[in-house]
Every structure is written in C-alpha cells, then in structure tokens.
Amino acid sequence: MVVIRLSRGGSKARPFYNVVVADKRVRRDGSFIERVGFYNPSAKEGTEGLRIAQDRIAYWKSVGAQVSPTVERLVKQAAKVAA
Numbered sequence: 657m658v659v660i661r662l663s664r665g666g667s668k669a670r671p672f673y674n675v676v677v678a679d680k681r682v683r684r685d686g687s688f689i690e691r692v693g694f695y696n697p698s699a700k701e702g703t704e705g706l707r708i709a710q711d712r713i714a715y716w717k718s719v720g721a722q723v724s725p726t727v728e729r730l731v732k733q734a735a736k737v738a739a
Contacts, residue, residue, distance in 0.1 A: 658721040660713065662695065663688065672696050675708055675727055677716050692716070695730055708734040 657680045664685060666672035673695040676688035692712045699705030708731055717723065723731070 658689065658716065658719075659724065660692070660716055660721050660727050661724040662726060670698060672698075675730070677712075677721060680722075690716075693730075693734075706730060706734050706737070710735065710738075 658677060659680045660675065660677050661684070662673040663676045663678075664671060664673055674688075674691050675693035675695060677690045677692060678686070678688040682688070690712065693708035694706070696703075696705045710731070713723070713731055
C-alpha cells in the first residue's frame with residue numbers, strides 16, 4: 657500500500673519534516689516515491705513553514721494512496737492559507 661506521511665529531518669530539538677509518498681513497508685525516514693512538500697514547525701515569522709503540492713496530493717489520493725491523519729490536517733491548513 658502507498659501512504660502519504662511525514663519523514664523527519666533536521667537536527668536534535670529542531671525538527672523539519674518532508675511530506676512524502678512512500679510504500680507503507682518502508683521505514684519512516686527511508687526511501688520514498690515522491691516528495692510532495694515540507695513542514696517546518698519551528699519556522700520564524702516571515703519564513704515559509706508549510707508548502708504542499710495540492711495537485712500531487714489529489715493525484716496520489718485518486719490512485720489509492722492513504723493519507724496519515726497529520727498530513728490530512730496539514731493539507732487542510734495549507735488549503736486555508738492558499739485561499
């Protein structure tokens with residue numbers, strides 16, 4: 657099964673997440689099929705903290721990919737900011 661989830665990066669106590677499309681069997685920070693965005697929870701004012709390619713998310717959902725609850729929340733948040 658294909659899932660859309662977060663992959664953690666960054667350093668200790670300074671997380672940075674990539675929103676990736678990956679096989680469910682692959683570990684969290686392992687190989688992935690496509691990177692569709694990023695999320696930086698510690699972004700300062702004036703810097704971009706969230707970017708998601710809505711068209712690619714819609715495509716992967718249409719071919720059966722499952723979205724994690726956290727990514728679903730971030731997609732809604734990004735759509736609200738873009739509108």
